[in-house]
Amino acid sequence: MNLDSIYDLKIEDIALGYIYNEKKRDFTCIFCGENFDEGIIYEDDRNFITAKRAIEKHIEREHEGVLKTLLSLEKDITGLTEIQSKIITGLMEKKESKKLAEEMGISPSTVRTHKFYLQKLKRQSKIFLTIMNLLEISEGEDEIEECLKSKKMNEEILKNSCESNTLHPFFTQYNLK
Ligand SMILES: [Zn+2]
Structure with a gap:
C-alpha cells in the first residue's frame, strides 16, 4: 500500500x-x-x-x-507511541488493566492514566480534525455547495459545519452554545 x-x-x-x-x-x-x-x-x-x-x-x-x-503501521503514520500502541492492543484483546500492567512492567494506575489520556486524545483529535477541515473550506471555497463536494472532508463534520445552529452533542455537553 x-x-x-x-x-x-x-x-x-x-x-x-x-x-x-x-x-x-x-x-x-x-x-x-x-x-x-x-x-x-x-x-x-x-x-x-x-x-x-x-x-x-x-x-x-x-x-x-x-x-x-x-x-502495525509506522509510528510516523499512526502518531502513537510504542506504549500507546501496546495499551490499545491490550484494550483490543480485552485485557484487564492489572494483567496488562504486569505484562508491560508498569503499575496498573499508569495503565489507567494511559487509557484516560487516549480517550482525551480521541476527543481532541475530533476537534483538531474539524478545525483543519474548516480551515480548508475557508481557504478556498466559501460556498456550502462547494464544501459538500469536497472530497477530503469527513462527511459528518461537513454536515455539522454546513448546517448552522446544529451543534454536536460534544459541544452542548460543555455548554459552548
Ligand atoms: Zn488486502
Whole structure:
C-alpha cells in the first residue's frame, strides 16, 4: 500500500479496510490492493459468497482485521507511541488493566492514566480534525455547495459545519452554545 494515500481516504473507508468503486462496481483492499468484482460470485470454503463478503473475509484473513493492521503501521503514520500502541492492543484483546500492567512492567494506575489520556486524545483529535477541515473550506471555497463536494472532508463534520445552529452533542455537553 502507498501509505501516503491512506490520508486521502475517508475515515469510514479506513475503518472498513476497503473502498467501493461505484463506477467499476468493485471492492479494493486499501492495504494490498486486492480487488473483488461485484459481478462475480466467490467461492469460499465450499460456500458461494458475494464480493462484499469476500473482501471482508480477505481483510480478516490476510490482514488480521483493520485495527491490527493500522496498529502495525509506522509510528510516523499512526502518531502513537510504542506504549500507546501496546495499551490499545491490550484494550483490543480485552485485557484487564492489572494483567496488562504486569505484562508491560508498569503499575496498573499508569495503565489507567494511559487509557484516560487516549480517550482525551480521541476527543481532541475530533476537534483538531474539524478545525483543519474548516480551515480548508475557508481557504478556498466559501460556498456550502462547494464544501459538500469536497472530497477530503469527513462527511459528518461537513454536515455539522454546513448546517448552522446544529451543534454536536460534544459541544452542548460543555455548554459552548
Ligand atoms: Zn488486502
